[in-house]
Amino acid sequence: xxxxxxxxxxxxxxxxxxxxxxxxxxxxxxxxxxxxxxxxxxxxxxxxxxxxxxxxxxxxxxxxxxxxxxxxxxxxxxxxxxxxxxxxxxxxxxxxxxxxxxxxxxx
Numbered sequence: 035x036x037x038x039x040x041x042x043x044x045x046x047x048x049x050x051x052x053x054x055x056x057x058x059x060x061x062x063x064x065x066x067x068x069x070x071x072x073x074x075x076x077x078x079x080x081x082x083x084x085x086x087x088x089x090x091x092x093x094x095x096x097x098x099x100x101x102x103x104x105x106x107x108x109x110x111x112x113x114x115x116x117x118x119x120x121x122x123x124x125x126x127x128x129x130x131x132x133x134x135x136x137x138x139x140x141x
Contacts, residue, residue: 045086046093050106051139057086057113058136064121065129080121087114 060083
């Protein structure tokens with residue numbers, strides 16, 4: 035686990051926007067390494083992004099109303115599925131689209 039320091043509950047203290055922005059930074063690294071042709075580093079970034087996604091699902095915003103929490107969980111699950119598909123299919127343009135989507139959470 036790369037982000038073992040977040041397992042102790044620090045991740046749960048971040049708001050959803052911050053969690054998604056942090057995931058976005060790893061997705062950006064995936065794109066960067068794919069563009070450079072370094073699949074080893076890209077795969078490491080993928081694993082870190084998936085780890086953050088899984089932490090988001092595990093420690094999701096339990097303080098949010100159930101409907102909002104379910105929407106967040108649904109969105110994160112879709113992101114996980116799309117990220118894996120795009121990575122293993124080598125669809126760098128779609129990875130770039132995910133970066134643009136996740137950038138919105140950083141602002």
